[in-house]
Amino acid sequence: MTDVSAAIAALPDRTVLLLDDDAPLRTRLGRALESRGFDMRLVGSVAEAVAAVKESPPAFAVLDMRLEDGNGLQVVEVIHTRRPDCRVVMLTGYGNIATAVAAVKAGAVDYLPKPADADDVARALLAARDGVAPPPPENPMSADRVRWEHIQRVYELCNHNISETARRLNMHRRTLQRILAKRAPR
Secondary structure: OOHHHHHHHOOOOOEEEEEOOOHHHHHHHHHHHHHOOOEEEEEOOHHHHHHHHHHOOOOEEEEEOEEOOEEHHHHHHHHHHHOOOOEEEEEEOOOOHHHHHHHHHHOOOEEEEOOOOHHHHHHHHHHHHHOOOOOOOOOOOOHHHHHHHHHHHHHHHOOOOHHHHHHHHOOOHHHHHHHHHOOOOO
16 A cells, blocks of 8 residues: 555545536546546546535546536635535646636645656645645656646647747747647657
């Protein structure tokens, strides 16, 4: 039994609400966390998450930041009105400082970029319980990947308008087109 699994087994309440609109990621992460000892409840929308919280508030929550029907921060507010001691970790594919600050202000205890490793998520949930900051991730995103994620996020916010995205990023339009045509770096 690993240290993480032993710590999870010692918890009086191991319920976790996992909210993500990406079904394969939700299933994979849910199974991985369940194999470590958590009792998982998987949902794919803000509406489903709010209903699940009202039915049975979890001890932990792992929430995606951006969803098709809203925002994970909406669920954080509902969780903390029902169960103030719930420890929430936010996940996002578009990490930036503004959303991280918003997540922490809303009551999240940590903020992890996607794709998040189940061990990193479990450590973040458990470290938050002890009041100690979790250790840095074992496999953080590379600087190239962070740059690519930021460009994708701005591109999405500009409704896939290359000219507007290039202007906001202070980048030449053709350079941006070349970056967008490539695959994501690791």
